[in-house]
Amino acid sequence: MGSDGGDQPRLRQLNERVVLAAVRAAGEARVAEIVEQSGLGRTAVEEVLASLVERRWLVEESPAIRGRGRPARSYRFRAEAGYVVGLDIGAYSVRGVLTDLDGRMLASIRRSVTPEAPRARRLEAADEVIAACAADARLAASKVWAVGAGTTGLVDPAGTVVHANAIPDWAGTNLVSHFPHRLVVADNDSQLAALAEQRRGTDATEDMVFLHAGRRTGLALVLDGKLRRGAFGAAADMSALRGVAWEAALQHLHAVVPDDVPTVDKAERAFAAAREGDRAARTAVRKYAHAMAVAAATAIAIVDPKLLVLGGAFSQASDVLLEPLQTELEKLCPRVPEVRASTLGALCVALGAASLALDALDDRLLSPTRGPLPPLAVRSI
Known part of the structure; x- marks a missing residue:
C-alpha cells in the first residue's frame, strides 16, 4: 500500500x-x-x-x-479495563447496576427517594448509587468510564428531561451535564427497559412490543431488531391518550390493600393477595390487566409484532398477571402475538441504561477520529 x-x-x-x-x-x-x-x-x-x-x-x-x-x-x-453504571432514576427510587465492558453485572444498588424529593436530592441519590456500585464491586470510582441514565418522562437527544408527570420538578433536568467527568447518555426508562430485553432477554426477537409495567407504565417498540425511539424519542408513548387509562389503573390494585400499607408497596401486596386466592384482589388484577391490554392492543394493531413482553417490576407477578392480560388481549386483537414475561424484573431499566452506555463507549473507542488508544493502567481494580 x-x-x-x-x-x-x-x-x-x-x-x-x-x-x-x-x-x-x-x-x-x-x-x-x-x-x-x-x-x-x-x-x-x-x-x-x-x-x-x-x-x-x-x-x-x-x-x-x-x-x-x-x-x-x-x-x-480486556473487559475489566473499565466499567459502566446504568441508572434507573424514578419517582420512588434510584437504582443502579455496574457492569464491565462486556456487560457482565458486578453490582446492583438501590436508594429510596420520594416523588416530592427536590431535583438536587434525586441527583445526589444518583451520585450515591454510582459510588456505592463501585464500592460494592471493590473498584475505584475513577474506573467508571461511562454512565447511562434511564428516567421517567420524555428525554431529548441532549439528555434533558423535557416532560415528566411523576416527578414535580424533574422537567428541565439535564442528566448529561450533571456528570461532567464521564461519558453520559440518557433516555426514557421504558425505551431502555425494551433495549435490555432485546439485548439480554431469553429469546431476543426481531419485532417486539414491550409493556413496561410498574408504578409507572410505558410501552416501547423493537422493530427489525432495533429499538425504535421515533423522531422525538416518544415512539409508543400513549400517556397523553385519554382512552388509555393505565395510570389510573393502579388504583384498582391499591383499593384492595389496607390504607396503612405504604403506597410504594401496595401493588405488590395486591398481587400477593390475588396469588392467595382473594376474590377482590383477583378482580382488581383483571381490571388492571384490561387497562394494560387496551394500550398494548393499540401498539399490536399498528406493528403486528411476533412477541409482547411484560416487563418492569410487575413482571415478577406474572404468575397472576399474565393470564388475565392474555385474556383481555384476545378480546381486543384479531391476532395476539406470543405473550411472555421478562426475566429481568426491576433491573430492566438500569440494565438497558448500562447497554446504552456501552454502545456510546464503543462508538468512542472504535472511532478512528479519536486518535491513538492510550496505555491503560497496570491494575484495573
Whole structure:
C-alpha cells in the first residue's frame, strides 16, 4: 500500500480500531480469525496485536497445547479495563447496576427517594448509587468510564428531561451535564427497559412490543431488531391518550390493600393477595390487566409484532398477571402475538441504561477520529 510518512500514524489508528473491533465482537479470537475478520494482512495484524497487548487493551491468552506444531495464539478484549453504571432514576427510587465492558453485572444498588424529593436530592441519590456500585464491586470510582441514565418522562437527544408527570420538578433536568467527568447518555426508562430485553432477554426477537409495567407504565417498540425511539424519542408513548387509562389503573390494585400499607408497596401486596386466592384482589388484577391490554392492543394493531413482553417490576407477578392480560388481549386483537414475561424484573431499566452506555463507549473507542488508544493502567481494580 503506497502512502507517505504522514499517513502512517493515521493508518495505524485505523488498523488499531479494526483489530480491536474484531476482537471485541468475537470475545476471544485467534490471529487467523482476526486476519479474516479485519481484512488486514497477517503482519499488520500481529504488529497491532502486540501494540494493543503492550498498552493493555488486549490480553494474549495461554493457548492449549494439542499435538505437534506451535499452538494458535488467541486474544481477548480486556473487559475489566473499565466499567459502566446504568441508572434507573424514578419517582420512588434510584437504582443502579455496574457492569464491565462486556456487560457482565458486578453490582446492583438501590436508594429510596420520594416523588416530592427536590431535583438536587434525586441527583445526589444518583451520585450515591454510582459510588456505592463501585464500592460494592471493590473498584475505584475513577474506573467508571461511562454512565447511562434511564428516567421517567420524555428525554431529548441532549439528555434533558423535557416532560415528566411523576416527578414535580424533574422537567428541565439535564442528566448529561450533571456528570461532567464521564461519558453520559440518557433516555426514557421504558425505551431502555425494551433495549435490555432485546439485548439480554431469553429469546431476543426481531419485532417486539414491550409493556413496561410498574408504578409507572410505558410501552416501547423493537422493530427489525432495533429499538425504535421515533423522531422525538416518544415512539409508543400513549400517556397523553385519554382512552388509555393505565395510570389510573393502579388504583384498582391499591383499593384492595389496607390504607396503612405504604403506597410504594401496595401493588405488590395486591398481587400477593390475588396469588392467595382473594376474590377482590383477583378482580382488581383483571381490571388492571384490561387497562394494560387496551394500550398494548393499540401498539399490536399498528406493528403486528411476533412477541409482547411484560416487563418492569410487575413482571415478577406474572404468575397472576399474565393470564388475565392474555385474556383481555384476545378480546381486543384479531391476532395476539406470543405473550411472555421478562426475566429481568426491576433491573430492566438500569440494565438497558448500562447497554446504552456501552454502545456510546464503543462508538468512542472504535472511532478512528479519536486518535491513538492510550496505555491503560497496570491494575484495573
